[in-house]
Amino acid sequence: MASGAQNDYERRRLENIRRNSEMMASLLLQRKAADLSASLKRPSSKTPKPSPDRKKSRPSPQPPIVIRRSLRTRGLPPDQSPHPEPSDVAPSPPASDVAAARRGPLLAREVFFQGPGSSDLGFKDVILGASGRPSSDLGKEGGPFDPRSSLVLRPENVGKVLSERILTVKFFPFGDRTVIAVGNKLGHVGFWDVDYGEGDGDGVYVYAPHSAPVSGISIHPFSPTKVFTCGYDGFIRLMDIGKETFNMIYSSDAPIYSICPQPNDNNYLYLGEGSGELKMWDQRVGKVSSSWDLHEQRINTIDFHPENSNLVATSSTDGMACIWDLRSIKNDRPESLKNVQHRRAVHSAYFSPSGSFLATTSIDDSVGILGGNNFDDLTLIRHNNQTGRWLSSFRAIWGWDDSYLFLGNMRRAVDVISIKEKTTTPLESEHMTSIPCRFAAHSCKRGSLACATAGGKIYLWTGS
DNA sequence: GTAGCTCTTAGTCGT
DNA sequence: ACGACTCCAGAGCTAC
Numbered sequence: 001m002a003s004g005a006q007n008d009y010e011r012r013r014l015e016n017i018r019r020n021s022e023m024m025a026s027l028l029l030q031r032k033a034a035d036l037s038a039s040l041k042r043p044s045s046k047t048p049k050p051s052p053d054r055k056k057s058r059p060s061p062q063p064p065i066v067i068r069r070s071l072r073t074r075g076l077p078p079d080q081s082p083h084p085e086p087s088d089v090a091p092s093p094p095a096s097d098v099a100a101a102r103r104g105p106l107l108a109r110e111v112f113f114q115g116p117g118s119s120d121l122g123f124k125d126v127i128l129g130a131s132g133r134p135s136s137d138l139g140k141e142g143g144p145f146d147p148r149s150s151l152v153l154r155p156e157n158v159g160k161v162l163s164e165r166i167l168t169v170k171f172f173p174f175g176d177r178t179v180i181a182v183g184n185k186l187g188h189v190g191f192w193d194v195d196y197g198e199g200d201g202d203g204v205y206v207y208a209p210h211s212a213p214v215s216g217i218s219i220h221p222f223s224p225t226k227v228f229t230c231g232y233d234g235f236i237r238l239m240d241i242g243k244e245t246f247n248m249i250y251s252s253d254a255p256i257y258s259i260c261p262q263p264n265d266n267n268y269l270y271l272g273e274g275s276g277e278l279k280m281w282d283q284r285v286g287k288v289s290s291s292w293d294l295h296e297q298r299i300n301t302i303d304f305h306p307e308n309s310n311l312v313a314t315s316s317t318d319g320m321a322c323i324w325d326l327r328s329i330k331n332d333r334p335e336s337l338k339n340v341q342h343r344r345a346v347h348s349a350y351f352s353p354s355g356s357f358l359a360t361t362s363i364d365d366s367v368g369i370l371g372g373n374n375f376d377d378l379t380l381i382r383h384n385n386q387t388g389r390w391l392s393s394f395r396a397i398w399g400w401d402d403s404y405l406f407l408g409n410m411r412r413a414v415d416v417i418s419i420k421e422k423t424t425t426p427l428e429s430e431h432m433t434s435i436p437c438r439f440a441a442h443s444c445k446r447g448s449l450a451c452a453t454a455g456g457k458i459y460l461w462t463g464s
Numbered sequence: 465g466t467a468g469c470t471c472t473t474a475g476t477c478g479t
Numbered sequence: 480a481c482g483a484c485t486c487c488a489g490a491g492c493t494a495c
Contacts, residue, residue, distance in 0.1 A: 165475095165488090185488085213488095317490080345490065363490075388473040389488055410474095434475065455475050 106209065106246040108239065113188060113206035123205040126193050127225055127241045130177040147404055148416050151447055151461040153429040161190040161204050162456035167213055167392050169440045169452040173221045180440070180450050180458060181227060183214025189229055189239070192458060209237045209246045216259040220266055221443065228269060230256040236271065236281070250281055250288065260302035264309050272299030276316060292329050294336075295320065301348045301395070307355045311337070315349035321360040321368070322349075323375060338375045340368050347385075348395035352402040357419065359405050361385060361396045367405065369419060381417060383424065384410055391454045392437040400446045408436045414451060414461065432459050 112120050162184045172179040178194040187210030196203025210231035218228040227239040234252040236259065239245070254274030262268040267283040276295030279288045295316035305311035305323075315321045322336035329335075340346070342362035349360045358375060360368035362385065369379045385394045387410070396407040396417065405417040412435050413426035436451030436459060447463020 386472075389471085390474040390485095393489085453475085457475095 104248060106237070106248070108207060108241075108244040108246050111208045111246055113208050114204070120205050120207075123191060123193070124241055124244060126177070126179065127172070130172065130174040130179065130224075145400065145403075145446060145463070147399060147406075147447065147449075147463075148418075148425045148427065150463050151414075151427055151449065152464045153431050153459055153461050155431050157194065157460035157462065158431050159192050159194070159202065159204065159458045159460070160456060161192045161458050162186075162188055162206060164188075164456055165390070165392055165454040166438055166452035166456060166458075167215055168217050169438050169450050169458065170217045170219055171440050171442045171448070171450060172219055172224050173443050174224070175444045178442070178445070178448065178460070180460070181217050181219065182452055182456075182458065183210075183217050183229060183231075184456060185213040187211050187214055187231055187233065189214055189217070189227075190456075194460060207239075207246065209239070210235060212255070215255070215257050216271075218259050218261050218269065220261050222266055228259060228261070230259045230271060232256070234273075236269070249286065255298075257298045257300060258302050260304060260312075262309055263304050263306070270302050270312070272302055272314070274298070276318065278302065278312075278314065292331055292334055294322065294324065294329075294334050297345075300346065300393075301350065303350045305351050305355050306353060311351075313349040313351060313358055315346040315360060317345040319344060319346060319362075319364075321346045321358070321362075323358065338370065340370055340378060342366065342368070345393075347393040348397075350396070350398055352398050353400065354402050356402055359396050359398065361394055361407060363387075363393060367396050367407070367417060369405075379422065381422060381424065383407070383415065383417075386410070387435075387437065391435060392452075394437060395439070397439045397441055399441050399449070406439050406441070406449060408439070408451070410435060412436075414439075414449070427461070429459075 108120065161182055163186070165185045166182050167185060168183045170181045172181065180192045180194065182190045182192070184190070187208055189207050189209055191205045193203035209229060210233050212232035214229055214231045216230045220226060225241040227241065228236060229239065230236045232255040234255055235248050236250040236256060237246050238249045240247070252273055256271050256273050258272035260270045262270065269281040269283070271279050271281060273279055275297055276293060276299060278292045278294050278299060280290040281287065282289040294314060296318035298317045299314050300317060301315045303313045310326050311323055312326060313321065313323050319342050321340040321342070323338040324334070324336050340349070340360050342360065343364035344362055346360055346362045349358055351358055356371060358370040360370070362368070365382060365385050366380045367383045369381065371377050387393050387408070394408045396405040399406060403419055405419070407415050407417070409415040409426050411426065412432055413428045414436055416425045416427060417423070418425070434453045434455050434457060436453055438452045440450045442448035447461070449461040451459040451461070
């Protein structure tokens with residue numbers, strides 16, 4: 001790299017640091033002023049300008065009072081009132097407040113935010129239409145595949161799907177149509193129908209089912225009309241796209257940081273809750289039926305071994321990534337089959353497609369690759385994972401075989417790690433104008449890689 | 465164990 | 480191109 005670019009980078013960094021210290025000083029003043037005015041029982045003069053997408057993002061310890069009644073509870077037919085415009089600043093409570101207040105069933109339209117022509121009617125048709133067709137292993141056939149030379153980012157595959165920072169991104173398992181789901185820190189869940197084509201809007205549909213960051217989305221490969229979402233608000237909601245509902249199926253006082261379906265059985269959902277608890281939710285009884293205290297701090301990811309669904313990998317802020325055998329975890333003294341000790345928080349631990357490797361990502365600036373006969377060999381690859389305050393942490397994911405890992409690069413690139421060569425190659429594009437943080441690889445389209453950013457954008461790289 | 469403090473630093477929009 | 484604005488997350492440390 002030219003030293004000019006390096007200097008420019010350094011200059012920007014220092015400038016940001018200086019600006020932040022000024023910001024903090026002014027924040028301190030604002031807070032003191034607010035405290036003073038509160039003590040004088042006068043409203044603060046600092047009122048933020050109204051914006052449709054700036055709702056409260058912090059979970060309140062007490063759920064707010066229900067101030068909006070659904071059409072259903074008022075005994076009205078569902079198509080009685082039109083959808084509000086996204087820019088509508090009417091005094092009715094925002095969709096996110098509805099989600100925060102309601103612990104029971106929600107109609108999807110009650111938490112609907114925006115879509116083409118301010119309607120989400122088309123979205124149901126997209127999903128039902130696509131899920132009816134086979135989602136076979138399209139694109140998996142063919143010869144050797146090197147993503148470093150095969151992936152391209154077309155300008156039409158850049159989408160602004162949400163406002164604010166994205167924490168989770170997933171593909172629907174369709175072979176014929178590309179649909180992506182994302183969750184952000186405001187509690188919004190957005191869907192991008194990439195093949196939307198001509199018409200009103202851009203194929204983006206947004207709902208607000210949570211009142212705090214959406215930490216996980218799970219779309220089971222066998223029933224893609226059912227979308228599970230979890231959040232820091234302690235709720236797990238099940239969106240049934242066919243029934244157009246967004247029901248709460250589990251609630252906790254503690255934040256939920258991760259979810260994962262059991263791969264061979266649709267009835268079980270695993271969740272990481274609070275300070276290190278792994279729980280198993282059983283659909284048939286509608287509640288948590290097993291619980292293990294596995295970590296000292298939050299569990300950031302849960303991932304099942306692709307061949308042996310008794311094996312599960314967890315990553316935790318306590319610095320450990322572990323492989324567990326679900327048949328033999330004792331709750332009083334859980335013992336992992338294998339673990340990787342990082343020096344700082346571990347943000348992901350994912351099994352490779354064949355199950356031969358486990359890849360871990362830690363903010364100690366390393367990516368761990370656990371392999372060998374019995375996961376006995378650990379290779380650490382240096383990687384800058386200092387994402388700072390505004391970005392979601394990096395998590396290395398596997399592509400379509402055991403050859404490559406993908407993760408974010410602070411220089412607005414996708415880093416591709418070759419397992420065999422132990423090299424890191426950045427993928428760059430003029431269309432990628434922000435840093436990709438969270439990734440998803442399409443389960444049946446080789447080369448389709450979705451990258452989500454802190455500004456709510458998605459970059460969809462595709463195989464050329 | 466936990467409250468409190470410190471440190472990090474990107475994206476968007478308007479000019 | 481550049482400056483103003485957003486802003487309170489998450490981790491790690493220290494003191495109690």
